Amino acid sequence: MKRLIVICGAPGSGKTTVQNYLLKKYGFQRVITHTTRQPRIMEKNKVDYYFESEDSFYKNHFIEYVEYAGHMYGSSYEGLKLAFQKSDTVTIVLDTKGVLSYKRAIRDIQTLFWYIKVPDTKQISERILQRGESEQEVAKRLTSVEARRDMTIPQKLVPFCTVIENGVWQRTKCIVDQALKDAGFKV
Numbered sequence: 001m002k003r004l005i006v007i008c009g010a011p012g013s014g015k016t017t018v019q020n021y022l023l024k025k026y027g028f029q030r031v032i033t034h035t036t037r038q039p040r041i042m043e044k045n046k047v048d049y050y051f052e053s054e055d056s057f058y059k060n061h062f063i064e065y066v067e068y069a070g071h072m073y074g075s076s077y078e079g080l081k082l083a084f085q086k087s088d089t090v091t092i093v094l095d096t097k098g099v100l101s102y103k104r105a106i107r108d109i110q111t112l113f114w115y116i117k118v119p120d121t122k123q124i125s126e127r128i129l130q131r132g133e134s135e136q137e138v139a140k141r142l143t144s145v146e147a148r149r150d151m152t153i154p155q156k157l158v159p160f161c162t163v164i165e166n167g168v169w170q171r172t173k174c175i176v177d178q179a180l181k182d183a184g185f186k187v
Contacts, residue, residue, distance in 0.1 A: 002109045003089040003185075004031075004080075008099045008157075009116030010150045012124035014166040015093045018116055018176060022091050026180075026187075029087035031079050034060060037071035050079065064094065064101035068146065089185075096150050099157060112183050113161040115153045120167065124151075 005022065007015045022028045034050045036057050045051045052060075057072050065074025075092060083090040094102065099113055118124050128137075153161060162179055166172040181187050 001088060002084055004102075004106060004109050004111045005089065005091045006099055006102050006111060006113045007091060007093045007116060008096050008114070008150065008161075009166075010118065010124055011147050012127040013116040013118045014127070014169075014172065015116050017169070018114070018164070018166065018172070019091045019093055021173060021176065026089070026185075027087060028089045028091050029083045031075060031083040031090050031092040033073060033075045033079060033092070034062075034065075035071055035073045037073075063105045064098040066095065066097065066146075095146055096154050096157060097146075099161070103160065110183075112179070113157065114179065115157060115161045115163050116166050117153070117163050118166055121151070123167070 005028070007019055009015050019030060023030060032046065032048075032050055034052050034057060036052050036054055039045065039048070039051050043049065043051075050060075052072075054072075057074070060074065060076040060078055062074045062076050063080070065072060067073075075094065075098065080090070080092075092102075096115075102111065103113070118127075153163060164172065164175050164179060177187050
């Protein structure tokens with residue numbers, strides 16, 4: 001049985017940390033997404049992203065895509081298919097707008113939708129600063145339309161999204177494990 005875990009939340013909420021935990025502990029695979037931006041130091045094509053040109057980006061069959069900071073980002077049916085070739089359970093990190101696209105498009109796969117919430121919004125900027133971004137970059141990111149939208153769970157997601165509080169990491173791991181158990185995973 002194929003299963004998909006869609007993870008969303010505000011910048012700095014710990015979406016990727018939760019995804020990495022699922023990969024490490026359970027062996028779930030990550031859906032690799034596409035971008036037109038240049039790779040950062042240490043990023044690898046087909047590992048971190050599918051790095052695309054403006055022309056090649058639109059040759060994919062996207063479930064959702066968005067322009068952010070002058071670059072295109074998106075997740076494709078091709079990326080989803082490749083991830084499922086490696087594992088029956090895959091994860092993807094999206095913004096909340098992308099979650100709605102997945103909810104509409106993915107019907108034949110058991111899908112869990114998780115919203116990662118940070119109880120103290122001060123933690124969000126601290127976490128992003130710890131990644132090495134400047135205070136100006138953090139301020140710009142957190143005041144963006146997308147970040148402001150994702151700071152709280154949108155009403156449209158409430159009926160089907162499980163909220164996972166990520167304040168203290170040890171506690172978060174227990175919440176994630178319980179959410180998997182509640183969804184029928186053997187943990």
